[in-house]
Amino acid sequence: MARRRYSVFALAREALRYHAGWERAWNSPAPKSRYDVIIIGAGGHGLATAYYLGKNFGITNVAVLEKGWLGGGNTGRNTTIIRSNYLQDPSAAIYEKARSLYETMSQDLNMNVMFSPRGVIMLAQTEHEVRGYQRTAHANSLQGVQTEFISPARVKQLVPIMNIDGPRYPVLGGLWQERGGTARHDAVAWGYARACSGMGMDIIQQCEVTGIRREGGKVTGVTTTRGDIGCSKLGIVVAGHSGVMAEKAGFRLPIESLALQALVSEPIKPCMDVVVMANTVHGYMSQSDKGEMVIGGGTDGFNNYTQRGSFHHIEETLRALVETFPVISRLKMLRQWGGIVDMTGDRSPIISKTPLGGCFVNCGWGTGGFKAIPGSGWAMAELIAKGEPGPLAAEFGLNRFAEGRFIDESVAAGVAH
Amino acid sequence: MSDPATPLNGAHYAGYVTIAEAAPRGMITLRGDLGDKGFAKVVKAVTGLALPGQREFAAKGDFAVAWMSPDELLVLCTYDRANAVVADLTAQLGDLHSLAVNVSDARALIEITGDDAREVLAKLAPVDLSPGAFGPGQIRRSRLAQVPAAFWMTDTGFQLVCFRSVADYVFEALSTVAQPGSRVGALV
Amino acid sequence: MLILRCPYCGVSGEETEFHAGGEAHLKRFGPGSSDAEFEAYLFQRENPKGVHFERWRHVNGCGKWFHAARCTATLEVFGTYPAQSTEPPADLRKAISAKRPGWKWREFS
């Protein structure tokens, strides 16, 4: 069951026989009648949860159910930014855990996910933002997150194409995380899927969960378009559709589903080496290895499951970026798309037990899900394995909303992209 | 009293249409129950104009009255009389629950004139400005580029009101899209 | 880019004239309510994939708040009505039932 390793030597060997010898990256079995653990959702978070269940807790009798194709949700639709320069302790902890796991992910999974620690700058363009990011830098220094507040000159040096004395919002500095960056989003899902398969787990695509079976307040399994499947523990990891799945499980979540948009330009030769986020003007941009400028837009204000956002958000974002990076004005938008993100009451995620015994939920990552994938999976696996949250997940329980104990990142003048 | 300092100091731009600050005008926000007979009477008595219907703009002599919302009118009068008209309205409305305030200085009044005035406005406002869809006697509150604005038609084009603090922005935005060589020619 | 009709000024305007205000017909719980009631009021949301009742304000217009019944799966707008109402008008609910038989939304369905 173990997968043959990927390496330059394997490539050379296969080149001599027209690459006829490559095996499947992941298996595609029919569902068994029951599993110890079922994870609903084969996106990055779901697959990572399964992976760490196996790797950290030796739980491998696991099925990951996916209604469409693995990695086909937000994992394949985001702008691939990875950073952990968050203000609040619980956020910084889980995002930094994720970031550090990204550092070695290619080697851990034996699949090159192209983690590129090229550095992330969050621009400060008002006095208020300067103070906000200085605060974050102080917090990060105590959280073990390597960040620094840098001068406009340093910003310009890192991003020569940036107009730092824009007439409207001159750049007053930036919060710089040198080990932040990007990764190849699809490869993250594929790598986890391949590794899970390697541990004997079943990844079952085209298998939609239509109901959640319960008995005496405990979960007993799921009904799916490919039949009933039993389980003793269930993890719901279906960003964008968390509310819908929660309803099937008989509880409600403090979540609304909104469309978030992104776009890429046509590919050009390298002109920007770092990731830039400009929150005052709501735009962020990086350049993919392929050469496309990858640009993130804003979320709509209304509930939406169509994966189509409203065009004026694209317009606002590009307006801001043309002002910040005048050279992109004559580039062309190649492709725009949308995804459905779930937003919680405090815009921070939920990794929590639920009113239903044996059922755990991981959702609410809003616009910040991709960067969290390994940390989220790590914490969710611990929650499922032990039945109680570990330190990474402790603060992200559902109970915080009743207690008024919020984890609010917006306070640092930052948006959680 | 000295001439009031207007937001744009009488700015004027001649593109393929003309953008210009209008002469100062008295403007009054009048809130109350538009369904109430007494309210209508007072408006008539003070302005000589009947209560406008939904999204209507009516003018007569020095006065104009515009329908802003189900419980709000914009009353226009000569600039110098605004406070007097407010006092008059307030007095006549008496106990009737209502609010009349002078907002003349809180607003900028801009004129867009020329054959292509419609299409210049249509470059910034998400409104159907074709002759069949919008005409004299109507007022439309909407978005002009990035700020709220309201406009109505005159014999020569449009008058537009926006907040005083963004007068420069609105004037510049209109002038930018009114530059020579920018004619669309699709709203005739 | 939605089109919505403001029931107050009669304008059918594009989305950018309006501001979305989230789920409609929430009952406010104040002092004296239980933690559960209060949490539900502030945070628990229907968030259905289907018929949704929501609040909008005609912010670049007459400034009035109103309610819309909209399908979150197709973005079809079934109708709009004044915000001064504690539940969707009967005729609108009937119209929705004709288009979405068996729709459910809180106690109104």
Next chain:
Amino acid sequence: MSRRIQQGGRLIDRAQRESFAFNGRQMSGFAGDTLASALLANDQMMMGRSFKYHRPRGPVASGAEEPNALVGLSAGARFEPNQRTTTTEIYTGLTARSQNHWPSLDYDIGALNGFLSPFLPAGFYYKTFMHPRPLWKALFEPVIRHSAGLGKAPTEGDADRYEHFYFFADVMIVGGGIAGLQAALAAGRAGAKVLLIEQTAHWGGRAPVDGVMIGGKPADEWIAATLDTLNAMDNVTLRSRTMGAGVYDHGYALAYERCEDAVPQARGPRHRLWRVRAGQIITATGAIERPLSFPGNDVPGVMLASAVRDYLVNWAVAVGKRTVIVTNNDDAYRTAIALHDAGEAVPVIVDARPDAKGPLPERARALGIRIEQGCGLSGVKGGKRVTGAQICRQSGAGAVIEEVPCDAIAMSGGWSPVVHLWSHCGGKLTWDDAQAHFRPDPSRPPIGHDGAGFVIAAGSANGEMLAGACLQDGDAAGKAAIKALGLKAKGGAIAQAEAEGEHPMMPVWLMPADATPELKMKIFLDYQNDVKLSDVQLAAREGYESVEHTKRYTTLGMATDQGKLSNINGLAALSQALGADIPDVGTTTFRPPYTPISIGSIAGEARGPIFQPIRQTPMHAWHSENGADFEPVGQWRRPYCYLRDGETRADAVTREVRNTRQAVGLLDASTLGKLVVKGPDAGKLLDLVYTNMMSTLKPGNCRYGLMCNDNGFLIDDGVVARIDDQTFLCHTTTGGAERIHAHLEEWLQTEWWDMQAYVANLTEQYAQIAVVGPKARTVLEKLGGMDVGRDTLPFMGWAEGELAGIPARVYRISFSGELSFEVAVPASRGQEFWNKCLAAGAEFGIMPYGTEALHVLRAEKGFIMIGDETDGTVIPQDLGLNWAISKKKDDFIGKRAQQRSHMTDPNRWKLVGLETLDGTPLEDGAYAIAEGTNANGQRKTQGRVTSTYYSPTLDRGIAMGLVLNGPDRMGEVLEFTRTDRPPQHARIVDAVFYDKEGEKQNV
């Protein structure tokens, strides 16, 4: 060689020469040429290099679908990378450079990748470059990045401008071919408001090129006549050079008009982005021919048969001297016949079908053109240009039967309707077996705001491949749109079109059918991204079975043409590899835009000075003329300080603070929100929105109030003045004016709609000027007109009257701790009053101060600032503001929230003053360090700095902060973080640093 021929060329004007430069070489063409046709006329076949292997590439198409022939246009502030030569109209002075090669187009080092291609299959990079770890960022990634990318990045801002245009139509028709024109006729006649757009500069689409006869006359005549008819209709708007870029929800569509691309020196906008709102949208966007998948199908000179025909008929350019045709359908014979009629050599037509005997093949035979049936190509001779075609049996493994010398190959794999716009907003497709393509499924259209479909496909975009049927279908579409709009369709004849019928095509997804693995590695599916048939098969083998997986794994269809040529062929290859039917494998999603559109056009007019509104107070001009160093506060610009010669910002702030404390200062406070609330229930409303009691406030008096949201957090504060029994004037923060106005309206309209209270925002009606300092009263008294004495106008009182002849309302309130008057005058008199204050105050040393001095002054007094002491997580209780929270009220917004366990937790951090031991200021945002670490290994904290300043008055650093049990720990010394330096020690003290008794503001 390719060249211009003597006769023909329906789109060029031989009378008007245009000269341009390609890679520095001067060339010339005719008005009406595209850059591609002009280059071909100059025998410049090779126009670019491919993305991955840097293979030589020439144009394969003649329009928007072109993947290969991309160039960098113009230079400097007008440079544009990746522009298609096939859609670029030439003009004198145009300069173009080919891309993605070094050192030159002909000799490119990157072409080495080609030789390595066996080692670089799809996704090779996922399988290697993993060790040693640091090398990915240091070496592998930079190498990959530099060999990837296409055109160069622009190096300057954009010299051109752009604009938007809102347009409303009953019917928007995309595509000016005969179907679109006929649809416009039908809709126009019925009186609907019609917008018809065409992406090229010419109307009529393919019909004229295909030699279609309409109503017995050449198509061009019918097109001209139809345009006249449409132009005569007031209700119809025609727009060429305007592309339907995207279809969005509720009938919203983007039309991308290229106004000045052809004449870049003109004054107008370069592009105009139409934001169309249409009741019904008809997509008459035509169809795109598919390449055939045979070895060597990417060599320059291999072209779509329709493109070869276009270049010949439209631009009088013969792509080759000897053109071999390879096809699986009848349409390609039109190209053979057209070439033959133009006197060009067509050595052979290679038809994959066992027998070709439709009317078109028969005509070709009659003309004596050789036809090889049941055959295909197993190879193409030549590197940078076709030199020969190798014929084989289609059914076999590719053994070469014959090699035919030629310099061009025209291929046709059948046609695919352009379904992009139909699909953008959720329209579904259905597979047409006979024509082997996806076409719109009319039963599953995009759904509009009313739940009904709002897009109708017409003509070949709807799978109708013959001219006659296109006209019929266009008419039907126009009438269907009319019906959907509830209008009445009018009659009007539909012209009949004659064109030879076509016999069925034969789907050919692989040529030859049993091609060896070696051959498959020479068959290109996606030309720009160098995706080969073998790559798709590899993806399938490795389990990337979803079409989305294959696309992402191989990058098929992800190039700048977005798979217009490659999608169906790739999909077919995938379904063959999976042994599944094409419709079961499904298509990838079509995303806007149809072809790439300039980012500048999306940004529109909003750049430079009008990028965003800059809100200005009535004294804004004076500030900028008097040294104001502005800071953005929301959309406002406020003077941070007023710089004098040689002063630093810090110097200026110190001077302004000292002067205000010692003499008198002047502050432009106009940005503060001013909301009037009037009505019988005004007091009741304010009691609910403020935490403290406002209904008990006496007319003539002022009271400081706090506002929370229903989640309990502090959102705004300000002074409320009671004007009369029923009227209050509420001051908000600068950022609060609109927000709090909306907040009040929201509660009034949606929760307490039975309350009788009206709110109006008077913020901009007044200029508000604070006269602050020991000499403040003296200055006002000098202005004269009102008694501002301590007894007639006591602290926290207000009065109305005239100052210096200007109507004024004077509030005796202080945010600085000094004797202070805030004077509101009509905005139109603000500058006048400001000037009079300066004049009157001159002898007392009056000077203006900015926001930073304002902050320091308030901090010295321990006053909180929304946005500094609050950040959305702070409740009034944290700030020791319990005195401003009424205990008497059963309810106010936020009261219930503040009873939750975490809000009543005694261990919440509370506001205190902080005094560093060494006197230097604490750093902004510094945290107070506690012992030990938490479960996640993070250092524990026990507080943080919320405001920190150098106090000129006390000549030391002062700060406020939130500290665990702070108020009970007075005198304790805490450690605060410092950037790159050891922690700084500060003592917990009372937050009021100056004039604790508050005597000064009371004088």
